[in-house]
Amino acid sequence: MAGDGAISKTNLKRILLVLNCLILCIGTTGGPLIIRLYYIHGGKRVWLASWLETAAFPVFFIPLAISYIRRRQSWATTTSDGRSGSPAPRPFRMKPILFIAAVLVGILSGVDNYLYSYGGARLPVSTSSLIIASQLGFTAFFAFLLVKLRLTPYSINSVVLLTLGAAVLALHAGGDRPEGESNRQYILGFVMMVLAAALYGFILPLVELSYNKAKQVMTYSLVMEYQLVMCISATIFCTVGMLINKDFQAIRREAKEFELGEFKYYLVLVWSGILWQCFFLGTIGVIFCASSLTSGIIVSVMLPVTEVLSVIFFKEKFNAEKGVSLFLSLWGFTSYFYGEIKQNKKKNQNQNQNHETEMNGHIIP
């Protein structure tokens, strides 16, 4: 019976992992495509697009409520057995220090969402996705500074390749400039997208740093709480931007003028909120069930998919520079992940060896 329980627990974790992978795949390709759809057909509100990235945060209340109910049930069972005299579990367990960290990271995310949405308004999706590919390089760099990530020849190689990939695009900037857009607007969009990749590359290790300094055991539900607070503060930040820019008043007018019709305008807004939430929910889900490496792999693997879909749906040009940039990015990813896998293997081997030495020490005194 115990064995059955163990099997079903492993299966449950596998099912959860597959589910989160699917959610992440949908979010990482769907998010950039739907927001481009908004811009192409007459949407102009950058603050609104930024707001939509995190505005569907109430989604997080569903897994949090399930987790709370389960904790309460388990507490009620142990209490009625007389096995535990612990106080009833609280719906939110975050300590103040972690809460403050989540608020600060949320504000930075709000800034990042604005940079990303600004770039997305000016650039074709195929170009912006390739620029965002450089994010992995920035993450490695900032993780080295903030959480003392060890840089290996593989990760350094990948940083160089990913930077080169973005540089190839920059050299020929404007080659795929959308009709009616000035060169200045295009370049500004390009710079904003690079800044978004850099800032997001800074935010990820910052989140890891706050987990490390939390003085709390990070469980899945605690990570969800962190994400919830982060998304709420990013949404508040973007709401202020929308209020100052009078975006709320503009929504009805924009809906009336939207090329695909009013109903589809609101449909695009609702779906972008859902798809971006899939991106965030999938990312943390995969990190919890597997690792941040796996979540990075999925995002990278989906890059060519986004490229193909943007060429099919939006008839974007796929020129030689994009081909070279995509090749360099994929090479960079492969180098990075190969290095990571090799390092993890070595770590596991060392751990096993240490374990065996300890065991032998006990058996043969």
Ligand SMILES: Nc1ncnc2[nH]cnc12
């Ligand atoms: N705001 C954002 N949303 C999605 N992906 C990103 N990459 C960098 N910034 C991003």
